[in-house]
Amino acid sequence: MLAKPSYLNELKNTGDFLTLSRNNEWHLEASEFALENGTRVTVHDTGVIEFKPRVTTTKDVVLSSAVHGNETAPIEICDSLIKQIISGELKLAQRVLFIYGNPKSINIGLRFVEENLNRLFNGHHTVEGIAMNDERVRAAKLEQYVSDFFERGEHGSARSHYDLHTAIRGSKNEKFAVYPYLHGKPWKKSQLQFLLSCGVNTVLMMKSEATTFSYYSSYVHGADSFTVELGQVKPFGQNDMTRFEKTKKTLAALISQNEVEYPQFNASDFELFAVHRTINRTEDEFSFPFSDDAENFTGFAKGELLATDGDTSYYADVEGEAIIFPNAHVALGQRALLTVIPMQIDSNFV
Numbered sequence: 001m002l003a004k005p006s007y008l009n010e011l012k013n014t015g016d017f018l019t020l021s022r023n024n025e026w027h028l029e030a031s032e033f034a035l036e037n038g039t040r041v042t043v044h045d046t047g048v049i050e051f052k053p054r055v056t057t058t059k060d061v062v063l064s065s066a067v068h069g070n071e072t073a074p075i076e077i078c079d080s081l082i083k084q085i086i087s088g089e090l091k092l093a094q095r096v097l098f099i100y101g102n103p104k105s106i107n108i109g110l111r112f113v114e115e116n117l118n119r120l121f122n123g124h125h126t127v128e129g130i131a132m133n134d135e136r137v138r139a140a141k142l143e144q145y146v147s148d149f150f151e152r153g154e155h156g157s158a159r160s161h162y163d164l165h166t167a168i169r170g171s172k173n174e175k176f177a178v179y180p181y182l183h184g185k186p187w188k189k190s191q192l193q194f195l196l197s198c199g200v201n202t203v204l205m206m207k208s209e210a211t212t213f214s215y216y217s218s219y220v221h222g223a224d225s226f227t228v229e230l231g232q233v234k235p236f237g238q239n240d241m242t243r244f245e246k247t248k249k250t251l252a253a254l255i256s257q258n259e260v261e262y263p264q265f266n267a268s269d270f271e272l273f274a275v276h277r278t279i280n281r282t283e284d285e286f287s288f289p290f291s292d293d294a295e296n297f298t299g300f301a302k303g304e305l306l307a308t309d310g311d312t313s314y315y316a317d318v319e320g321e322a323i324i325f326p327n328a329h330v331a332l333g334q335r336a337l338l339t340v341i342p343m344q345i346d347s348n349f350v
């Protein structure tokens with residue numbers, strides 16, 4: 001029989017998978033054990049832990065955080081849920097895979113180490129002529145862990161993936177989700193109800209493919225996937241965790257109940273936006289005319305300057321075109337800004 005890894009006893013006693021992951025930045029020996037309530041716990045790697053209750057399940061849920069290491073509130077939420085599960089306080093009814101995307105970037109308190117992990121999914125980690133680095137290797141492994149997790153699920157299980165983030169800037173709508181491009185498939189009201197229960201009433205509908213983790217699990221695995229922005233980036237210890245209570249409770253209910261009842265769907269509870277366009281940085285000289293504290297969802301009048309990329313100036317071409325994730329410091333070729341415009345619930349919702 002193979003020797004059990006030395007970390008197991010401490011993990012069973014403390015439930016502190018976060019510290020274990022942070023202490024093993026890129027790799028952790030796999031292992032397995034069972035909780036007293038019968039739930040199987042499988043450590044696949046650093047930052048990747050799976051829980052499978054003894055009962056027959058109907059949902060396979062992926063909860064990821066730390067795809068960007070400085071976005072600490074989602075990490076604290078997942079840390080607390082994992083500890084509750086390992087201590088037996090939260091008894092699972094569904095399979096769940098927790099992922100801390102980039103443990104090394106948590107340790108250095110930065111968005112990424114060499115390269116933005118959330119630009120490397122859906123195969124973009126491995127490109128001929130581009131050297132691999134730790135984040136590229138990690139993105140490839142994370143895709144594989146998610147694939148294996150969904151494949152091992154019960155036939156017909158509902159797949160979901162909530163990739164939890166916080167935004168660099170403040171936001172007029174504090175919490176919002178990005179619904180990845182569905183290639184014409186309808187958006188789901190039941191998912192909006194789940195998000196609302198998390199305290200997220202604002203959803204942005206993407207209209208093109210992406211390299212993000214949520215797009216990957218949506219496109220490749222047909223999961224109900226979202227990037228969920230829960231507030232503004234803060235260092236550990238500075239998050240007001242009361243602002244995440246609804247999210248924590250809703251996630252706990254999702255994985256510990258057979259079926260969760262959400263309040264009836266009401267379109268007026270939501271603010272929906274269609275992504276209008278993506279502006280990439282292509283030149284060293286890239287700037288915004290607005291200040292660093294301009295918030296996400298700030299609207300611009302038609303004709304106002306939005307960004308300058310070298311010799312190219314971008315002007316709002318719709319009244320009220322609003323800015324999301326402006327970041328002039330992204331690598332060349334990457335998204336520096338999204339703009340959105342309000343949209344209504346229409347026939348493309350089921």
Ligand SMILES: O=C(O)CCC(=O)N[C@@H](CCC(=O)O)C(=O)O
Nearest residue numbers: 118165167168169178212227325
């Ligand atoms: O606030 C910012 O500028 C970025 C916050 C963040 O990390 N957002 C995600 C969104 C991913 C998506 O478009 O689904 C990202 O930029 O990776």
Ligand SMILES: [Zn+2]
Nearest residue numbers: 068071165166
């Ligand atoms: Zn992020």
